Amino acid sequence: xxxxxxxxxxxxxxxxxxxxxxxxxxxxxxxxxxxxxxxxxxxxxxxxxxxxxxxxxxxxxxxxxx
Amino acid sequence: xxxxxxxxxxxxxxxxxxxxxxxxxxxxxxxxxxxxxxxxxxxxxxxxxxxxxxxxxxxxxxxxxx
Amino acid sequence: xxxxxxxxxxxxxxxxxxxxxxxxxxxxxxxxxxxxxxxxxxxxxxxxxxxxxxxxxxxxxxxxxx
Amino acid sequence: xxxxxxxxxxxxxxxxxxxxxxxxxxxxxxxxxxxxxxxxxxxxxxxxxxxxxxxxxxxxxxxxxx
Amino acid sequence: xxxxxxxxxxxxxxxxxxxxxxxxxxxxxxxxxxxxxxxxxxxxxxxxxxxxxxxxxxxxxxxxxx
Amino acid sequence: xxxxxxxxxxxxxxxxxxxxxxxxxxxxxxxxxxxxxxxxxxxxxxxxxxxxxxxxxxxxxxxxxx
Numbered sequence: 001x002x003x004x005x006x007x008x009x010x011x012x013x014x015x016x017x018x019x020x021x022x023x024x025x026x027x028x029x030x031x032x033x034x035x036x037x038x039x040x041x042x043x044x045x046x047x048x049x050x051x052x053x054x055x056x057x058x059x060x061x062x063x064x065x066x
Numbered sequence: 067x068x069x070x071x072x073x074x075x076x077x078x079x080x081x082x083x084x085x086x087x088x089x090x091x092x093x094x095x096x097x098x099x100x101x102x103x104x105x106x107x108x109x110x111x112x113x114x115x116x117x118x119x120x121x122x123x124x125x126x127x128x129x130x131x132x
Numbered sequence: 133x134x135x136x137x138x139x140x141x142x143x144x145x146x147x148x149x150x151x152x153x154x155x156x157x158x159x160x161x162x163x164x165x166x167x168x169x170x171x172x173x174x175x176x177x178x179x180x181x182x183x184x185x186x187x188x189x190x191x192x193x194x195x196x197x198x
Numbered sequence: 199x200x201x202x203x204x205x206x207x208x209x210x211x212x213x214x215x216x217x218x219x220x221x222x223x224x225x226x227x228x229x230x231x232x233x234x235x236x237x238x239x240x241x242x243x244x245x246x247x248x249x250x251x252x253x254x255x256x257x258x259x260x261x262x263x264x
Numbered sequence: 265x266x267x268x269x270x271x272x273x274x275x276x277x278x279x280x281x282x283x284x285x286x287x288x289x290x291x292x293x294x295x296x297x298x299x300x301x302x303x304x305x306x307x308x309x310x311x312x313x314x315x316x317x318x319x320x321x322x323x324x325x326x327x328x329x330x
Numbered sequence: 331x332x333x334x335x336x337x338x339x340x341x342x343x344x345x346x347x348x349x350x351x352x353x354x355x356x357x358x359x360x361x362x363x364x365x366x367x368x369x370x371x372x373x374x375x376x377x378x379x380x381x382x383x384x385x386x387x388x389x390x391x392x393x394x395x396x
Contacts, residue, residue: 022119088251154317286383
């Protein structure tokens with residue numbers, strides 16, 4: 001009965017990509033630990049780039065510098 | 067000083083229902099563990115059905131199959 | 133398919149009390165939002181009083197002042 | 199490689215204020231624990247006042263009473 | 265710069281299995297979304313079976329019934 | 331009424347250092363956003379180095395390579 005929370009920046013992940021994350025993580029937990037997919041939850045949070053910081057700066061700022 | 071995080075799919079919970087969850091959980095922690103309601107926090111996250119997976123599929127897909 | 137995370141300080145909650153929290157929260161989500169108990173997860177985190185702060189002080193310190 | 203999650207009510211925090219939180223927390227972890235800013239993540243969640251409860255009431259209700 | 269939190273019950277996952285989860289999830293995020301592994305964090309929480317509930321009962325109780 | 335969760339690897343942070351994190355973050359939220367310290371919660375999670383991955387490897391492995 002695992003619970004997985006994936007946080008990514010909100011930068012256009014498609015419904016298909018999110019579905020791939022859900023099935024991929026669920027499959028991984030089954031393979032590695034034998035966990036039942038029926039009771040595996042995956043929750044994806046998409047976070048605004050203003051609200052995610054790394055190295056003391058927001059991702060919004062980091063994207064400008066690249 | 068408990069902190070409770072409730073994650074549900076975003077499928078139309080009303081303000082009244084959310085208020086019931088907040089007061090219900092706060093009351094439960096007071097009854098069971100004697101926790102002071104004044105310092106009990108409840109945070110409700112409503113998650114898009116595309117972003118919640120169970121059994122390797124998104125809730126959006128599961129709702130279509132029902 | 134709700135997911136609920138309850139964080140409390142580690143101060144001797146018994147197995148029975150934790151069971152009461154699990155069944156109480158699960159029942160509340162069924163009553164208020166009609167959520168299926170079979171796919172309701174509750175995870176309780178017990179946090180050391182040194183690791184929980186309120187008002188800028190650890191709960192360990194606050195307990196000494198009372 | 200710390201990970202910090204800051205949850206606040208959604209009540210108009212500006213991009214500049216969020217940047218200050220990101221740089222402030224990252225600096226604090228470097229000062230206190232010598233953590234490398236490059237691998238310090240900060241994620242800010244802004245929560246609707248209907249979805250945050252304290253003392254058994256939503257912040258929306260509490261704001262009306264003040 | 266994704267952040268992934270995996271919660272499982274504490275039932276003997278080995279260091280090797282946890283390493284497989286870390287590398288598997290990191291690889292998945294690279295494949296599906298092109299995320300840089302260097303800034304992908306994975307945190308695994310192992311939760312006591314007394315502290316995890318499903319269907320209104322603790323996993324400790326559920327394990328006894330099987 | 332902010333809630334802050336700080337996750338660090340379990341590598342010997344002292345009670346004093348944890349107190350500094352608690353007071354530092356609480357003060358930051360007061361300065362930047364005018365948040366009341368009395369209702370600011372800080373929870374520190376110390377995570378085993380086997381359970382924290384970055385770049386696809388556990389911190390335990392990364393520490394060996396340094």
